[in-house]
Amino acid sequence: MEISNDLRDRSLSILNEFLRLESVSAGNSCINETASYLKDLLNDLGINSEIRRSTGNPVVIGRIDSRSRRIIIYNHYDVQPADPLDEWKTDPFNPRMIGKRLYARGVSDNKGTLIARLIGIYQALKDKIPVSTTFLYEGEEEIGSPNLENFIKSNKNIINGDSLIMEGGTLMGSRPVISLGVKxxxxxxxxxxxxxxxxxxxxxxxxxxxxxxxxxxxxxxxxxxxxxxxxxxxxxRNLTEDEINIIKEYPVDMENIKRSLGVDNLKKEGSYEYAMSLFTExxxxxxxxxxxxxxxxxxxxxxxxxxxxxxxxxxxxxxxxxxxxxxxxxxxxxxxxxxxxxxxxxYPVRTSPDGDLSRAMIESAETVYKIRPVIIINSPGTQPMGLFTRYLKIKDAVSAIGVGDEHSRAHAPNESIDIDNFFLAIKHTYEFIKMYYH
Amino acid sequence: MEISNDLRDRSLSILNEFLRLESVSAGNSCINETASYLKDLLNDLGINSEIRRSTGNPVVIGRIDSRSRRIIIYNHYDVQPADPLDEWKTDPFNPRMIGKRLYARGVSDNKGTLIARLIGIYQALKDKIPVSTTFLYEGEEEIGSPNLENFIKSNKNIINGDSLIMEGGTLMGSRPVISLGVKxxxxxxxxxxxxxxxxxxxxxxxxxxxxxxxxxxxxxxxxxxxxxxxxxxxxxRNLTEDEINIIKEYPVDMENIKRSLGVDNLKKEGSYEYAMSLFTExxxxxxxxxxxxxxxxxxxxxxxxxxxxxxxxxxxxxxxxxxxxxxxxxxxxxxxxxxxxxxxxxYPVRTSPDGDLSRAMIESAETVYKIRPVIIINSPGTQPMGLFTRYLKIKDAVSAIGVGDEHSRAHAPNESIDIDNFFLAIKHTYEFIKMYYH
Incomplete structure (x- = not known):
């Protein structure tokens, strides 16, 4: 896929509009407006959408139904508070490009990701690639998703699916990271x-x-x-041979890790031992x-x-x-x-690297980024992936396709992304859809 | 001994003057003035005295040399800060009698005790009861006596002695408490x-x-x-039979202890088990x-x-x-x-209940208070008694003769004493001297 100038302009303009909405869930500001904006945006892009009440902030659901195999895409429209404001070099809710980086609160976590995925699927629709997707956009992720479990339990009929892509996804250098699960x-x-x-x-x-x-x-x-x-x-659960191989491939630079964590020592010395502990212990x-x-x-x-x-x-x-x-x-x-x-x-989740979701995600990443992605068998941290796999009996779930990198400062002042990563995420979504439905 | 009206008036007037001096060591106020006041007071009472520099606040030393057997009396002239001031019903540095209680900062801990002991010995001197005493008055007890160890080490010649009375001493109801040591x-x-x-x-x-x-x-x-x-x-060290008997006699009221500590449970159930733990563990x-x-x-x-x-x-x-x-x-x-x-x-200290110091202290207490004192083999808490016993090779040391009771609120607002306890402490000092030198 090549991104036309029209699509480029339109996606950037949508992203900028979306970033201007001060949807800080902790401050409960602009939440309903942002949910409405998203619902209208989906409808404009030809995707049926509705706002559904939860026991907390409204959830925006979008649906495309052209195939029996269904992908759920989870994102959130809320962001962290912008303070301390005086540490920002730009207005956090007035997005601004400096060089190749776009600065705004939420651009990395995860409004940029949300829009990139949406545009990728919109383009697939336009190109008549058949796809069945449920978009689930919640507005409370940044305050710990206190109502998500209830929402999923009481909306099983509309958010059923075969596979799930969570909000995560980031880049290590130029390599996209694909998490096949979570702790x-x-x-x-x-x-x-x-x-x-x-x-x-x-x-x-x-x-x-x-x-x-x-x-x-x-x-x-x-x-x-x-x-x-x-x-x-x-x-x-025992590790499979494939999973062990994935762990072996994980890039470890001990000195860099210590420096970035600000710690003097690590409990593990060897790279393999380090990666094995981090992902499996x-x-x-x-x-x-x-x-x-x-x-x-x-x-x-x-x-x-x-x-x-x-x-x-x-x-x-x-x-x-x-x-x-x-x-x-x-x-x-x-x-x-x-x-x-x-x-x-x-609940922990680990998806087979051999499943259709994983394979399409990994292969499409290689196609788009022209480099082997960093694959991890599950993230060392946690996301509420288990709510979907347990309550909806979804077998395959990954965290992948995101726009942030190691300079993105999510949750901190001067949050930013490299705008090229935004377009790469659009392409990755598009290619993933093509391969998944191949 | 009966206290004459003259002695009564004089001792009260001295106590009131002394209480007016705002010798708060934490605020370092009025420290030198208070040391000078004490030196002059001792000299007025016919006791040789001098101010000795320490590495911290000045130490006042008074000496009486009429016998070879020497008692060291340790007190401190500093007090805790008076705040929170708005919780006082009187001015903390303007002593006031309400009923039979005298209110002022430091009246219980331990200016009342210091003056009572001094007057008792002054009266003994007047009555030609031979006594050798070293008074050691430091000005840093309320900030943890940071310079006392150095002072003792470098002034061994002037503070040598056979026995020691520390600043402690309090009343349980009408019974004076005599600690034969400290943890x-x-x-x-x-x-x-x-x-x-x-x-x-x-x-x-x-x-x-x-x-x-x-x-x-x-x-x-x-x-x-x-x-x-x-x-x-x-x-x-093993307990002697006498010490075990002393522990057995310790009055324990479990419900009252729990109430006054504000705790729901105690680790020990029986009175003897409780007292045994408290003093010996x-x-x-x-x-x-x-x-x-x-x-x-x-x-x-x-x-x-x-x-x-x-x-x-x-x-x-x-x-x-x-x-x-x-x-x-x-x-x-x-x-x-x-x-x-x-x-x-x-260092811990435990003095034999059979030694001359203990016996004179216990017997004189019975004479003056007309009740069996509460004896403990060592306090469950700590005082710097070990500095004296270790560096000066003093064998017998006790904490006894004090003016505070369970209503005295030392270190807190509205510190007070029952003025009768002040006169009883004068008498106790006097009778103790008589018995010790008998």
Missing amino acids: GLLYIELSYEIGSSDVHSSMAPVVENPAMEIIKAISALSDGTDITIPGFYKDI PTFNIDGFSSGYSGKGSKTIIPKRAVAKIDMRLVPDQDPNSIYRNILYKLDSVHFKGTVKMLGAE | GLLYIELSYEIGSSDVHSSMAPVVENPAMEIIKAISALSDGTDITIPGFYKDI PTFNIDGFSSGYSGKGSKTIIPKRAVAKIDMRLVPDQDPNSIYRNILYKLDSVHFKGTVKMLGAE
Whole structure:
């Protein structure tokens, strides 16, 4: 596919209009206007669309029905707040080109991606490439998609499909990244309270220490190397040979990784060992621990309370709900008397690299970018992909086709994309559709 | 001894003058004036006195030399800041009697005690009871006595003695409390830093978690019940039968203790078990633990840093410096790569209840208060008593003769004493001197 000057102008003009809408979900501004804009845009492009109420912000659904095999494309029309405003060199809601980069809030995450995919499919329609797509555009991704699960559960009939493309997709240098899945998540909070105020530490022989009680609970769940929650590892799916090969191919530059993370050391030394851990290891990570006094010098108290926040990233086919039950069981067995709360649960997904979706995505990327894409068997992080695969029984799901690169500063001031990546994403969508429906 | 009206008026007038001096060591106000006032006061009362420079605030030394056996009396002339001022019902530096209680900052901790002891000994002198005393009045107790150790080390010749009375001493109901010693202290800080900023928790397979590293270090030192520092328990002195009897006599009202501490539970159920733990168990207490995010909801990060503060209360004859060395050794053996700092060390002291000092103190208390005093073999908390017993080879040391009671609110707004307790403390000092030199 070549992009005509007309299409180029039209897609850029749409993108600019869309970026001007200040659809900050955290501030709840311009949300309904943006949903309306999208609905009208889809209709203008010849795609049936409607706004559907959710228990939160409205969801825009677009449908094309010309084939029996259906692709769901998930994006979101909301963006992060733009502040701190004084760190922007341009107006975040007045998009501006500087050199080859377009600056605006949301241009990378993920309005640029949304529009590129939409234009790619619009062009496929115009070229009579048959396609069945459901576009699902939610308006709460940047506040954690609190209503997406309910929405999917109660709209199964209109968002059924065979495969799914999530919002993700980014570039490592000039290589597009294709994630064949996501890790799952279980987020818990442990807390322990002894009373209404701190107690003088001379009373330590007779008064429980809440921080120590939390430490004992954590130690019952992980020894710092292995996770000791009963049955934690038992459901983990074996890697196929293809998946192992994909991991082997992952480009690792240890010095660059350390520099960009700002850390002095990594737990893994070799590239393969690093990549194998990153993509296949489930984790038990302490996000926060707070108790008592941590200022300068010493204060001798038994803190009245301690709280720890822990996230576990899960790999296929671990089940966050079953793991949570086993945590409760284990903490009970060590007589933990504090409070346990589940703050989040998402299911892991891993799609076969041999499936139709993966193959079309990888091959079309090679065609368009003229380079081997970076393939990962699942992202080390989490997206709500599991909601679709579980509730809608969708087998194949990927995160791919995006416009951001390592300079894009999503969520930060001066968010930007290289405009060439926008056109490449249009082409990639188009070529993907062609190959998927071949 | 009966207190004459003259002595009554004079001691009250001195106390009121002394309380008017705003000797807040944290604010460094009025420190030199207060030291001068004390020096002049001692001289007026016929006691040789001088101001000695320390590496911090001046120390006032008073000496009476009429016997070979010498008592050191330690007090401090500094007080805590008075704020929050709007919670005082009187001016904190303008003492005022309401009913039988005198309100002023420092009246309980410990200007009332200082003056009562001084007047008691002045009266003994007047009554020709021979006494050798060194008064040591420092001006930095309320900021942690940072220069006392140096001062004692470099003034051994003028503060030598046979026995020591520390600043403590309080009343439980109408019963004076006599502490025959103090627990020691070792305060450490553990910290671990992975780099300059938090890292996305998807990197947990390859980036160390500082909070978990601290938890592993703490778990190497204590399992929450037993302290697993090598040799931690080996130097603990056995209790004598007399000491066990003293512990058995300690009055315990579990419900009242829980209420006053504001805690729902205590680790010990029976009175004897409670008292035995409180006075004889060394502790390992987490004063604070801080790492990462602890606000509402979830945030998925590997925190850049974790820090824990831990105090250990030590019993005779545990040595904080040797325990600290064993902590370093143990943490090294479990490959802890973080930072360990010692923030404080004090030696435990326990004086025989059969010694001359203890017996005179207990018997004189019974004479004056007409009730059996509450005796404890050592306080569950810490005072810098060990500096005297170690560097000056003083064998017998107690904390006793004080003016505060459970309503005194030391360090808080509306600090006060029952003025009868001031006169009782004068009498107690006088009778103690008589019995000690009998």
